[in-house]
Amino acid sequence: MTALRFILIGLGARSRIWRRVLKEHPDCSLVGLVETDRDRLAGVLAETAGAVGGISLDEVAAEVEADVALLCTPPGGRQSQVAAACAAGLGILAEKPLADTLTDAESYVIAAKEAGVPIAVGLNFRYLAVTQALKSLFSPDRLGPPEFGRFTYERWRDGRLPNLNKYPMSMKQPMLWEQSIHHFDLMRFVYGVEPVCISARTFNPSWSMYDGDANVGALITFTGGLEVTYQGTWAGNWQKMGFEWRTECQRGVALQQEMFGALSYAIRDDPELTPVPLPESEPWVDDARALLADFVSHFRKGIPLPCPGTDHLNSLRMVEACIRSSNGEGTVSLCEQ
Known part of the structure; x- marks a missing residue:
């Protein structure tokens, strides 16, 4: 063949x-x-x-x-x-x-x-080991369905570095289109829900190297009433990365404290968090390998197309809703609950 x-x-x-x-x-x-x-x-x-x-x-x-x-x-x-x-x-x-x-x-x-x-x-972040493990925590026999969460991503992205693409420097909404799109997709994928409405504000701090807004704050309501508070920035004014995704569920909490790992959980009365073991992986590469494997299997074995464009549109609608909301439209509706 x-x-x-x-x-x-x-x-x-x-x-x-x-x-x-x-x-x-x-x-x-x-x-x-x-x-x-x-x-x-x-x-x-x-x-x-x-x-x-x-x-x-x-x-x-x-x-x-x-x-x-x-x-x-x-x-x-x-x-x-x-x-x-x-x-x-x-x-x-x-x-x-x-x-x-x-x-x-x-x-x-x-x-x-x-x-x-x-x-x-x-959308290779769907294939990260930590993403797959986090999704499994929300099964009925573990933490149960999520009801609210907080997603924080604070990064100093130096767009001048030779290993980074340069075009985001001149985009109107670089954080939303290039980074938040990943986060919105992860929310939809991990929680298994779709956005209902979004209220957002985007802005740019004085020290930002980006022409467009590098900061995003949003309140997002998903189907079933799940609420997520989101904060993302490419202009966090410290070189150390800040990442935390906390999800409150019926029986306890899930906590991811690094972009590619540091996943743990706790039942309500637990005195400490319980770490979730994850396999060793090479970020950016192993997730691309897994996505490619599924893409090839679509052609060879007829499995469903991974990350289809039709599904991606729902994450892009979240980006557009954030822009519209920040431009003065207030809370933007996306679909009926």
């Missing part, structure tokens, strides 16, 4: 991880590279035996037989890439977010459906 053939579009920071996990997967082959920076393209082509390179997906797709377009480009301006993938009959796996407007993301999902190609989004 021929390996699943990928064309990688965009050779920035995230592409390094995808090139690594594609090379490791026994049923994947990287056959094409697309990059507008010709020097960067030449450098990666020299490291990728047998791959065809070009400055557009149209150009490369015409030269090589492929199955999947893997979009590692900035979320803004993907119209031509999605159109080219659909025209060539390529499945689409896109780095999150799918677009930097809800309207564009919806149009991409529609285009893929009309072309008969799958479209998935790289």
Whole structure:
């Protein structure tokens, strides 16, 4: 059987991880590279035996037989890439977010459906060991259903570092589109609920290096009455990361104190927290491996498409609701309870 053939579009920071996990997967082959920076393209082509390179997906797709377009480009301006993938009959796996407007993301999902190609989004945090373990704590025989929570993410993200993408520096809402989208998706995935309404405020402190708002505060109501208080920032003015996700359930609490681990729980009368054992993992890489494995299995075994674009739209609607609320609309309704 021929390996699943990928064309990688965009050779920035995230592409390094995808090139690594594609090379490791026994049923994947990287056959094409697309990059507008010709020097960067030449450098990666020299490291990728047998791959065809070009400055557009149209150009490369015409030269090589492929199955999947893997979009590692900035979320803004993907119209031509999605159109080219659909025209060539390529499945689409896109780095999150799918677009930097809800309207564009919806149009991409529609285009893929009309072309008969799958479209998935790289929400790799769903595949973290800590995420899977946290989700399991909410079973009826453990902590029971969650009823309210608090999610805090405080980070000094130095956008000048060479290993980070630079385009968020000029985005209008960098925290929401690039980071909070992960957090909103995790809430929906872990809790198994959908957002009902959101009240939010975004702003930028005086020391922020970002053009757009790097701070987000939100009150989120989900189906079933679950309430979450959210605070996220890329301009936390200390280099040490601050992360805490606490969830209050019928029988006790779940507490995640690091982005990639430090999970524990307690029943109401417990004197101490009980740590949850987690397997050793390489953040960013092992979760990408797991997502890729499910994506390949969709093609090979017919399992449900992981992180489909249709599902991703519900997280993007949360982002848009935060923007609308902060712009003066007050509490924004998303769906009926």
